[in-house]
Ligand code: SF4
């Protein structure tokens with residue numbers, strides 16, 4: 001039983017490109033962003049449209065490999081490939097780009113990307129255990145604010161920042177509510193549809209439209225759940241996907257899990273709950289940049305060391321979503337996630353006694369059969 005609203009979600013990507021074209025014709029500015037640490041609120045407060053430029057498809061990887069090393073994470077190669085082949089309308093429409101020093105591959109790729117678009121690099125602290133980490137990030141936000149004002153010829157006011165904070169918080173809240181629908185057993189939405197609905201957030205020219213559409217989807221899912229309908233049979237093994245970000249185009253593991261008889265009910269990665277769980281403090285007394293910095297630094301990404309937040313979040317999600325197994329998906333050559341996997345799997349096994357598996361792959365279809373064999377054995381194991 002697929003909600004009708006998912007058809008509208010499917011059409012949104014094409015419509016968003018048309019809307020972006022119109023917005024550009026009306027002289028709106030577009031700010032490209034690659035990472036969950038990029039503060040969308042500042043772009044919105046500058047009157048610009050923030051868009052996600054994270055590459056999710058294998059297509060442009062070959063072009064990227066002519067310049068970048070082959071043994072690099074596919075997300076970086078895909079992102080770079082889209083840029084140099086001019087095949088991503090969102091990159092083409094971006095006036096400027098906000099980048100961050102997250103993993104080594106990405107930050108060095110950004111140095112090459114400077115040839116194609118004006119880029120501002122934010123220096124992200126490498127951990128949050130130092131007392132000055134938040135102050136550091138506030139300073140980076142101040143520098144970014146000045147750069148945006150200069151590049152876009154606008155003033156970012158406190159009032160505009162407050163408005164942007166509220167808008168982004170409402171988007172986070174509605175997406176979190178959507179994601180939490182799959183706490184129900186059996187889950188009312190497939191993992192693939194959940195991914196598609198969440199992914200859309202990076203491309204909405206008007207965030208308000210995206211918020212309304214997700215609300216409509218939640219209402220429809222609630223009706224489906226009330227009728228005790230689900231795309232899954234009762235007893236379908238429930239899987240939590242953690243690790244590197246996945247999106248439409250790089251969804252092969254999600255697809256395989258569901259083809260092999262499982263249900264992906266929870267996305268812990270930054271394409272899922274990781275970026276929705278915390279809200280920016282809306283307290284009028286608080287400096288907006290301070291509030292933004294505090295919220296974004298809570299994102300438990302493996303580029304941070306130590307990264308205790310990921311373990312806390314994972315533990316919470318395993319209980320909340322009553323999962324039977326955890327898949328840690330790591331893109332090839334993503335050193336931070338691959339190395340963190342050791343502790344993640346020990347934590348899941350020792351603390352919760354449930355099965356877990358690491359899958360390391362890229363964006364190509366070359367290992368589909370091999371992945372299918374491993375996933376199918378995993379689903380069989382957690383079914384009993
Ligand atoms: S996994 Fe980390 S580095 Fe990658 S997009 Fe998410 S927050 Fe950014």
Ligand code: SF4
Nearest residue numbers: 073075103106244334
């Ligand atoms: S998946 Fe890993 S290697 Fe790739 S961009 Fe994200 S953190 Fe970097």
